Amino acid sequence: MNSIDTFLLSESFMPSLTLEDVVRFSPFVARSLSAMHPGEDARACLAHFERIVEETFPREAMEAEAAAAADSQTLRMKLREMRRRLIVNIIGRNATGRIDYFEVVRLMSDFAETAVTATVKVNARELAERCGVPYGMSGRPQDLMVVGMGKLGGRELNVSSDIDLIFLFDEEGETRATPEFPNARRTLTVQEFYERLARRVIPALNDIEGPGFVFRVDMRLRPNGESGPIVCSTDMLEEYLYTQGRDWERFAWLKGRIINEPVFSAPEDFEQQKRNVSSLVRPFVFRKYLDFNAISSLTRLHEMIRAETARRELARGGTCINVKLGRGGIREIEFLTQTLQVIRGGRDPLLRGRETLAMLEVLSGDGGISAEMAARLSEHYVFLRNVEHAIQYVNDEQTQRLPKEGEGLTAVAGLLGMPADELWSRLEGVREYVAAAFDSVFQVHEPAADTADWPTGWETGTSSASEALTGKLRSLGYGDDVDELVSRIMRLASARAGRSLSDEARKRLQSLIPVVAEGCPEWLPKDGPRVVPAVEVFSRYLKLLEAIAGRSTYVALLSQYPKAAERVGRVLAASRWTADYIVRHPIILDELVDGRIHEMDDFTPVDWSEWADRLHRALVEADGDQERQMNALRDAHHSAVFRLLIADLDGRFTVERLADHLSALADAVLEEVLDLAWVSMTKKHCDRPKFAVIGYGKLGGKELGYDSDLDLVFIYDDPDLEADLTYSRLVRRMMSWLTIQTSSGKLFDVDLRLRPNGDSGLIVSSFDMFSRYQRNADGNGAWFWEHQALTRARFVAGDADVGKRFEDERREILMMPRTQDEARASVLEMRRKMLDGHPNRTALFDIKHDRGGMVDVEFIVQLLVLTHSAEHPELVNNFGNILLLEKAADLGLTDPAVSAPAVRAYRRYRALQHEIRLNAGEGVPVRVPADMIEAEREAVLKLWRTVFETDAPLREGDTFDRSETR
Structure with missing residues (x-):
């Protein structure tokens, strides 16, 4: 499969049951139908059920029904009735295959936004009747901004989910009477007004009354959690995020979205207030650089959740599994996605979206995971969310625990339209893949080098530690002369090396050095001669660590990705130029974490226009x-x-x-x-x-x-x-x-x-x-x-x-006409000038400039183009030297038996030039022993003679025997 859409289409999960089956497997539906139609028998309730599932619940209809409520108390009941009817509708339609996962979460998210907006509006207006309209210091009305976090923010709400909310306002100020609310008698600060409003809104949604509740409301994600004010200004939010905000809050705010509409302010002013919030939150969530420090926060949180979930499952006797928080569950797909977003979203605006599936598709483009992994994770995410919904369909409970046996498992499997054993088998396969994918992307449980036998206190810089470190390096095979390495290591590990580093980052740097020292001898090429000794590779690695010592994100990358640290070592061993390039541009270390870095080859096309489009979006972001x-x-x-x-x-x-x-x-x-x-x-x-x-x-x-x-x-x-x-x-x-x-x-x-x-x-x-x-x-x-x-x-x-x-x-x-003699004379004159401009007084052969080298081939091609294009226009096409030489032979302008060896020679010259420059750098004369390329040189000179009819030009002392080039 080539795309996420193809996977989801082919694996769309659309069970097909009868409505009688749904009632049998969902006690909640049965209870709700009885409550909605008291006194009627099962057959009559089933008929009502059939009418309910015919409804489609368009958002406009939900908004109109909520807007028809005359007051807040009427709205409370209306929303509860609407919610019960909607949930019954969704369960019936989803279980019978009439709607899919995407429609389920869309309906729930639409209803949540409708309910919150209507509740805020009605209660704010009732409060304004007594206290007036809140105005800010700017003189403009202020509205409450309700931030939907988590699945509500991502429009991925499940059927029995709570909603995570944060209440904000933009400016401090006071309430005042207005023509619309002339009877206001009490003045409140904006803070007080919206605190009162919040204390009306939360129970209006959360409390169980009559038909039930609208949504369970969770306010714990607000600044300072349960100890913080229930409503805060944007100034307070900004101060909190940038002075106290913790890493996990960056992941929470990644999905944050203002979900309500204005009550008092003009739409354009409300939009500006929303932009103000976005502009202060975005830099908190997404750093300008690649932020690998996010990985440690994620992995710590992930390990805590895995351990706590396993403990709870064990406490229940292992009778159930948690499809959300357990190993290979929904949360691991979301964590994987969000962490890669946080790492790279500062540089790529496309990675700042809130929907998990949409972001997986973006990540498959240029964000760190393969298209195949993104597609499979998307398929599995939809499956796991469908299982989660089926679990909640049974009794409308906010739970993700699936029983391993008994009636509970039978009911969930039944609502999914499959036998229990089939559900369990598929679920196990999905969880194994998700867990393995998570572990592979973040290299969880990757073994680090064994540093137990390293000398203690080596990072302190004492003379005794220096002597012990010298002995350790010698034992690793770095030779006797390691004094300079020891000195660099001690300097790097000291507090002076990274004065800007936190204690945690400095510890990471110190932990890296033994890993690198142990690894370098192992990272040398396994086949062929070891041209680069281990001591040189270690020296190159230390140069890189010296360059990044003050940049904690790169230190975090290498310390938390053992495979990346190894890849860096192998790359450093492969080429001096590459080593220098990484030191100059350490930001490219990120590429080594991307598994797709090994996908490029001669046979895989690269769409540079797509690369340019992504770059353009990033540049627009920085306009x-x-x-x-x-x-x-x-x-x-x-x-x-x-x-x-x-x-x-x-x-x-x-x-x-x-x-x-x-x-x-x-x-x-x-x-x-x-x-x-x-x-x-x-x-x-x-x-x-x-x-x-x-x-x-x-x-x-x-x-x-x-x-x-x-x-x-x-x-x-x-x-x-x-x-x-x-x-x-x-x-x-x-x-x-x-x-x-x-x-x-x-x-x-x-x-x-x-x-x-x-x-x-x-x-x-x-x-x-x-x-x-x-x-x-x-x-x-x-x-x-x-x-x-x-x-x-x-x-x-x-x-x-x-x-x-x-x-x-x-x-x-x-294609202008030119005579052979004049053209040859002009080219020969230029060739002489170039030869004189690049003297070679060594016994080595200069692949580019010496006679019989690359420049000779290029001049041969240029002469052929300039003298034969008039009768052979195809030579004008800029195909490159090799293809033009082959085209000239096809046209009969050169003898193929003479030109073919020259083509092979030119290819070898380019390969040698490339190889030498990778190990010596640009600007260094590319020279090799003359006997190494004797056949190639002779082939080029032979073609030169057939085209120019002369040996010229020659350097002083050069002699060419015709027999050599015949």
């Missing part, structure tokens, strides 16, 4: 804060590069495919940067810039590496009189977005020297100017080598019409 937007853009790019890097290190990409992805990612970033830069400009004459970004070099040829700079040219096609000034400002803003170093690093280095007239030219050209320059219309235009560069140019971002015009112009320029 108005340019620094935050810059960091969000950089963080997203670094994370995407790291995902590609992991796939690369695992051997799941060819170099060509990796370069395609890196180039497509750069295209997406450039498009986003262009939008951001344009939006930030105050003086502009059109909604969308008539402007194109042209990629040259490695970006243009889709051969981008991890640290490649971008060769860019900017073109506009706009008749506006101030277009040159407008687009010059746009380019400068884009350059800032791309190159400025922020706390999250930078995006790219950018080279603009390939623009018309190079360093002395304008930073942006009109299309006409670009065309005239390339065509040398004024006698002072492009050099031949600039047409060589144009072979590797392409439109990468901006206005599609301008981009198409550029591509058409590029095509015409490359």
